Amino acid sequence: MGGKFISMWNSGKGQDMKEELTDIASNAERLAKLARVEILRMTFRAQASHVGSALSVVDILSTLYAGGAKIRKDNVDAVDRDIVILSKGHAASALYSVLAIQQFFPLSYLQSYCDNGALLGGHVTSNGLNGVELSTGSLGHGLPYGVGIALARKLYGVAGSVFVVMSDGECDEGTTWESALLANHHKLNNLTVIIDRNRIQSLGDTEKTLKLEPFKDKWEAFGWKALEIEGHHHLSLISAINEDRGGPKVIIANTTKGSGVSFMENSVLWHYRSPNNAELESAVQEVLADK
Numbered sequence: 445m446g447g448k449f450i451s452m453w454n455s456g457k458g459q460d461m462k463e464e465l466t467d468i469a470s471n472a473e474r475l476a477k478l479a480r481v482e483i484l485r486m487t488f489r490a491q492a493s494h495v496g497s498a499l500s501v502v503d504i505l506s507t508l509y510a511g512g513a514k515i516r517k518d519n520v521d522a523v524d525r526d527i528v529i530l531s532k533g534h535a536a537s538a539l540y541s542v543l544a545i546q547q548f549f550p551l552s553y554l555q556s557y558c559d560n561g562a563l564l565g566g567h568v569t570s571n572g573l574n575g576v577e578l579s580t581g582s583l584g585h586g587l588p589y590g591v592g593i594a595l596a597r598k599l600y601g602v603a604g605s606v607f608v609v610m611s612d613g614e615c616d617e618g619t620t621w622e623s624a625l626l627a628n629h630h631k632l633n634n635l636t637v638i639i640d641r642n643r644i645q646s647l648g649d650t651e652k653t654l655k656l657e658p659f660k661d662k663w664e665a666f667g668w669k670a671l672e673i674e675g676h677h678h679l680s681l682i683s684a685i686n687e688d689r690g691g692p693k694v695i696i697a698n699t700t701k702g703s704g705v706s707f708m709e710n711s712v713l714w715h716y717r718s719p720n721n722a723e724l725e726s727a728v729q730e731v732l733a734d735k
């Protein structure tokens with residue numbers, strides 16, 4: 445899949461690519477819907493936290509695993525596979541659901557999410573789980589790791605892209621900006637960061653906690669190609685993923701925490717709270733309803 449997508453699309457050329465990206469977007473939409481239901485069920489069963497965080501990022505992950513990244517159940521061990529790192533490890537239920545639906549491991553594993561000793565920890569746990577590249581949860585570590593892999597691939601001439609999916613709250617961490625400097629210095633055009641820009645961190649508004657705006661300008665000042673898009677729109681996501689660049693690229697995906705379940709949307713409460721039986725039923729109904 446080439447990168448000249450936008451200009452080709454506008455000029456009416458590249459019909460094949462247009463169709464390919466539209467297919468990926470509609471597969472991603474289906475995948476995200478199924479994953480939302482699994483996230484809700486897992487969070488209810490385990491009475492776990494972070495359902496709002498998982499619903500916020502699930503469209504981004506679905507777009508990557510529906511074909512935005514070249515990673516499938518049958519190439520997980522390939523040296524040149526695309527690598528996806530979910531740095532906001534507290535949204536583990538989103539990654540696990542998407543991977544299970546894409547058959548990286550059996551769907552039945554989702555039933556053990558957060559159980560003592562289970563493979564599926566409450567934060568992303570890579571221990572033996574197919575498709576999970578890195579254990580995360582301590583915020584601010586996914587990007588340094590991703591920069592290391594992307595740089596190593598450049599040095600050793602290994603193909604394959606690296607995608608790091610981060611939260612906006614993680615941009616309060618110094619490690620993020622050290623990594624941003626390094627990625628630009630080495631012109632890592634094999635590295636893409638996608639930021640789940642829901643404007644909420646654990647206890648409130650990101651701009652009141654530690655101001656990030658003007659956010660896009662900051663990334664550009666660090667030498668990155670920066671795009672800002674609607675983060676629940678699969679075609680916008682896949683188009684941004686396919687845009688050309690000469691160095692590292694960041695996609696600021698404007699999202700809604702709790703997206704898809706109206707009573708969870710934009711609510712700090714649902715960072716930690718888990719649904720009760722009635723809330724689960726109503727949430728699943730809303731996700732499954734045709735819009």
Ligand SMILES: Cc1ncc(C[n+]2csc(CCOP(=O)(O)OP(=O)(O)O)c2C)c(N)n1
Binds near residue numbers: 583614642
């Ligand atoms: C280094 C570190 N500090 C604190 C925490 C506790 N913590 C868990 S989630 C979270 C913030 C959530 O907000 P954000 O990072 O924006 O993620 P979102 O859920 O909005 O995607 C924090 C501070 C952590 N996991 N790691």
Ligand SMILES: [Mg+2]
Binds near residue numbers: 613640641645
């Ligand atoms: Mg956030």
